[in-house]
């Protein structure tokens with residue numbers, strides 16, 4: 001099975017969290033399981049991802065939820081439209097991200113994120129995510145993702161100045 005992120009065209013593959021062209025990034029890989037209607041990402045934090053010794057920094061956890069959600073949105077939208085990501089590269093940006101830190105997340109074990117699309121409507125997808133350290137649910141997230149089209153982010157969309 002191919003990770004959802006590997007379907008992103010190169011011009012949309014520089015993201016710190018999920019871009020395969022970002023050598024310094026997290027380069028997460030998310031897989032879509034059509035039979036369950038769920039996505040899954042696995043990631044093992046490194047020692048420098050520390051909050052306090054022994055526990056994972058919350059900002060990293062938010063980043064994982066963020067990029068796991070954009071990928072889940074692409075797969076959910078493709079499934080809803082009955083197209084494959086191969087033929088229709090879809091890319092979403094995050095409009096809203098809510099993260100609840102339910103318990104401290106231990107640093108060491110592989111983390112597992114499970115995503116479920118809650119709503120797929122037009123260009124908008126809402127994704128719920130649960131993050132587990134071993135079998136313990138430590139983080140719950142909800143994100144609103146909006147689909148971007150070809151040309152989005154070119155100079156006419158850029159903030160003025162600079």
Ligand SMILES: CCCCCCCC/C=C\CCCCCCCC(=O)SCCNC(=O)CCNC(=O)[C@H](O)C(C)(C)COP(=O)(O)OP(=O)(O)OC[C@H]1O[C@@H](n2cnc3c(N)ncnc32)[C@H](O)[C@@H]1OP(=O)(O)O
Pocket residue numbers: 011012013015017066067070091092093094095096121122123124144145146148152153154
């Ligand atoms: C990367 C930043 C983007 C810059 C451009 C780069 C070009 C692309 C290149 C490479 C792509 C790779 C990107 C990786 C992504 C990884 C994850 C991130 O870190 S993303 C970074 C943080 N996010 C932003 O910086 C978004 C900034 N916000 C926006 O650009 C706009 O607000 C945007 C596109 C999100 C929506 O703007 P509208 O004008 O296109 O669409 P409207 O009509 O406002 O919303 C569509 C639907 O979404 C809902 N919506 C919009 N914002 C919402 C919000 N904050 N909360 C809840 N719903 C919201 C609306 O209510 C509407 O829903 P209804 O159709 O009415 O049901």
